[in-house]
Amino acid sequence: MIKILLVDDEPLLRLGFRLVLESQPDLSVVGEAADGEAALARTAELDPDVVLMDIRMPGMDGIEATRRIVRAHSRSRVLILTTFDIDEYAFPGLKVGASGFLLKNVPPEDLLSAIRAVAAGDAVVAPSVTRRLLDTMAAQLPDPAARPDEAGPATERGLDRLTERELQVLTKVAGGLSNAEIAEELVLSEGTVKTHVGRILNKLQLRDRVQAVVLAYEVGLVRPG
Known part of the structure; x- marks a missing residue:
């Protein structure tokens, strides 16, 4: 069972992700957080395999939260979700240790595949997307x-x-x-x-x-x- 922590300041988005993820027999949403501070606390408490991390949140943003999670809880891998295809925060997020970068409107089957890949220790940014992202940044x-x-x-x-x-x-x-x-x-x-x-x-x-x-x-x- 892959344990997942949802981090987003929009309750409806968290609910939508939860419904998709908990429809799968091998995925379990063990907790939610609405900002970076809460994400740190919940990661320490729940020890998730994968943290689905929003970037733009009040207080501590997703970049700083990712940095701290990677440093203090290296077993938990972070998958960044963003609204924008090329976001000015995407490169910093990957650089501080996120294991992937996806759009929030990604098809459900792609999100599920990405979570499983990250949990297995792989990266989920497609090579073509990685190249375009780094060129842009x-x-x-x-x-x-x-x-x-x-x-x-x-x-x-x-x-x-x-x-x-x-x-x-x-x-x-x-x-x-x-x-x-x-x-x-x-x-x-x-x-x-x-x-x-x-x-x-x-x-x-x-x-x-x-x-x-x-x-x-x-x-x-x-x-x-």
Whole structure:
């Protein structure tokens, strides 16, 4: 059973999400919160597997709440829900540790799939959406002082620990390719690509694929656009 905490300042939205989620035999809504402070308290109390997090709320917003939940309750994974396709808070939300980014009007079946994926330790931002999001938010990214094969930000962030093949895979991931597409381009099996992605996350101490993409942009392994 996947335990879910709903965080949104709109009671009707929480009710709608609850009705959809509790129609599934493997999902259970264990609690609700209307702001970031309450989300922190309820996460500590209920230990949910997945926190569905709104961004814009009174008091502590969803970004700060996500930051604190990831830091203090790393087992609980955060899935951000927003009204806008490209929200100025989406990139900061992913950067502080959210495991996904979805629109509130997402089809129910996609929301259910996303929750299950996040609970299993995966990221739920589709590669194409990740690429477009980071391109749009490029102004917020620092200008790397050096390329990844030179001393500088890349070395500091641990990319020098990756093998040549792992670096190739990371570049493809950051370029918006799925595991199947990477496998085709690099002439590998999809299982091998998945193994490489897992090793990349472990070596770089990243939570998921989304954070790997963010890091690749930050150090200049790929460039927006």
